[in-house]
Amino acid sequence: MRSTLIKNKSIIILVLATIILLTPSFFIQSWIRMDNKYSAVDSEFKDLKESGFWILSSPIHIDNNWSATASTYEWCSGLGTALNPYIIENVTIDAQNSGNCILIENTNDHFKIQNCTLINSQASPNSAIRLDSSSNGKILDNNITNNAGRGINLYDTTNIFIEDNHMVNNGYGITLTYSDGNIVSNNYIQDSGRYGIYIYQSDDNLIIENEVNHNGFYAIEHGIYITEGSVDSTNNTIKHNYIHNNRLSGIRINSCDDNKIFGNIIENNVQNAISLDDSDDISIIGNVIHGSIVILSSLNTIQEWNALDYVLDPFIIDELGSGNFTWEEVSQFAWCSGDGSYNNPYRIASVVIDAQSAGSCIRIKNSYSKYFIIDGCLLMNAEASGNDAGIKLDWVHNGTILNCDITENYVGIYLSHSENVTIKGTSLDDNGGQGIVLYQSKNNKIIDNEQSGSLYYGLFLNAGSDNNLVSGNYFQDNTGEPTYGDGIRILDSESNNVTDNFLIYNDKGIYIRDNSNYNRIINNTIHDNTVYGALVVANTRESHDNYFYLNSFDNPSTQNAFDNGTATIWDNDTIGNYWSDYGGVDANDDGRGDSEYFIPGIDAGVDHFPIWDDGDDIAPIIIIISPLNNSKYSTTAPTYSITITELNLDTYYYVISGPSVYKIQIIYSLSGSVDQSIWNALPAGTYNFTVYVNDTAGNLASASVTVIKENLPDTTPAIPFGNFYLIVGALSIAFLLISVKYKRKKII
Secondary structure, eight states: HHHHHHHHHEEEHHHHHHHHHHHHOOOOOOOOHHHHHHHHHHHHTTOOOOOOOOSSOOOEEEOOOOHHHHHOOTTEEEEEESSSSSESSSEEEEOOOSSSEEEEEEEOOOEEEEEEEEEEOOOOTTTEEEEEEEEEEEEEEEOOOOOOOOEEEEEOOEEEEESSSESSSSSSEEEESBBSOOOSSOOEEESSOOOOOEEEESSSSSESOOOSSSSTTTTTOOOOEESSSSOOOOOOOSSEEEEESSSSOOOEEEEEEEEEHHHHHEOOOOOOSEEESOOOOOEESOOOSSSSSESSOOSSSSEOEEEEEEEEOOEEEESOOOOOOOOHHHHTTTTEEEEESSOOEEEEESSSEEEETTSSSEEEEOOOOOOEEEEEEEOOOOOSSSOOOSSSEEBBBEEESOOOEEESSSSSEESSHHHOOOEEEEEEESSEEEEEEESSSSSSSESSSSSEEOOOOEEHHHHSSSOOOOEOOOEEEOOOOOOOOOOEEEESOSOEESSOOOSSSSSSEEEEEOOSSSOEEEEEESSSSSEEEEEEEEESSSBOEEEEEOOOOEOOTEEEEEEOOOOOOOOOOOOOOOOOOHHHHTTTSBBOOOOOOOEOSOOOOOESOBOOOOOOOOOOOEEESSTTTEEEESSOOEEEEEEEEOOTEEEEEEEETTTTTTEEEOOSSSEEEEHHHHHHOOOSSEEEEEEEEEEEOOOEEEEEEEEEOOOOOOOOOOOOHHHHHHHHHHHHHHHHHHHHHHHHHOOO
């Protein structure tokens, strides 16, 4: 039976070992099957034609034989109609410096050449793509690089659409010869040895939204070149392109009349931005141009609304049509972007306008539904009529004036009947009359601006300019005109929030008068004004229920405030304002004066809770929660927990002292343990545990309890070291005896 038991044990061990050995193999095979499953799925797609699927060893030549080509070659499909054009796509051709990559001629069938890679065509007139005597084609999304001749060459073509091609390091980029009515759109053309775009005796072509960059460095040529053959190239439009860093001019027109250069950005070209020679009736409109415009022997050139080295003429946008243009019209210019929506507002950015004392720099009228931003502009010398400004908005909603520099106008910014306008981060210096004026304008935000140096007002809220937010601004150095010189003046306007501003070095910091009610003046710094810090009056109509609190008034050369209004409120029932000339004290150190501050004037205003701090003379309050008095401890140091009442807490520490003992420990938490090393060094005895606290004013307080250290014996008996081995030995002998007895019983 014993042998059977041993045999059974051996079988079990063998089975377990086999399972252990087979288990990894099972999982590996399962993983392999799973991997093969995905490989099978992938194989379903192995016949899909990816970009560059067809790598052709010879060029493509179609000469009015599209149908035969489509029926013969896998890389060509379609029927040649407008709805089902012939298509050549996903083809890679390396011409190996011999002829063209693709030549199509003598066809009016509809066709597309798209998503192809075409390289190494032979020198000009050979091309990556050459179209001769053809129409109705589209050349889309191709990669055309390193061709010695021309990237795309149109010869005697019409109605060809060239879009989204990437063209780098070709002899020419795109050329149009005897080709009319074509569109060249949104292509990237860089490092062409000669011209980026070349137009020769071709009319009515649109060159739009291309980037033409760093061309002409091999043969010293231009970015875009329009020239004559036996007759002029006329009525071509170069629009909304980015033309930069080309070897000679960004655009050159030679002996060709009636062409348009509209809304382009032209910058950093080595020679000129635009060069005209013997070319009449050229329109250069709405461009951003950094560089020179050279005009030789050319008549009737129209130059309008160009930002020349950022400088632009003053303009009026009027949605009713009485200005220079509407938003839709101005958005076509290079210096205005966006579509006027909330997420993509119109943006006029980084222009310089000198009105030269005639009208406003920028005036916008009757604009209600469009969103716009005037960003980072320098605007100066608007007319000193009082009705014009650096920026004038009439009946306008949804505008933002951001980060502008508006200087040396009579009025910096003027809002009339305007709502939901934000003026932010703008500098308004030395505008002679007023910095910012709001007239019958509501729900606007004036935030984080810096204004200085006006004779009348830094900010004027006038005639029903209600519910505006004025926050985080500096209005300073507005002085000089008798009875004016206000940091902020509020007239006949109510419910404005004036918060967190600096009103300094004016004649009057803030002046509220005549039917101006419920305005909230909160947390402003009103310092160093020379006539009044704050003045509230009712000359012809009362001004009532205006709120002042959390402001700092420190105007040593004059009265901090004068109140001739009605029911002006100078605190919020909890806290008032800081008054530099307050004569009371703060005996309980709660940050408020213990007596009222009276504001002179007919209304006899009172600040019941003036902000005042005459120094902290109250010592901290300490409560020791633990250790309890006369607590006993042995070898483990006591824990402590304390509370401290003090507004101006500085440091706190404990001292353990007794006969011939004085131990100090700085602490950083209100609860913890006494330093164990200090406790270990103390002999048994009675000690004082004292907590000291001082505040920033130098007031010191302490609290103390007594603790007792005893040398107490350990309460848990230990097993002697030798006895441990005796116990282990005894247990081992007992275990062996029991085992032997059990085996004998099994054998019997």
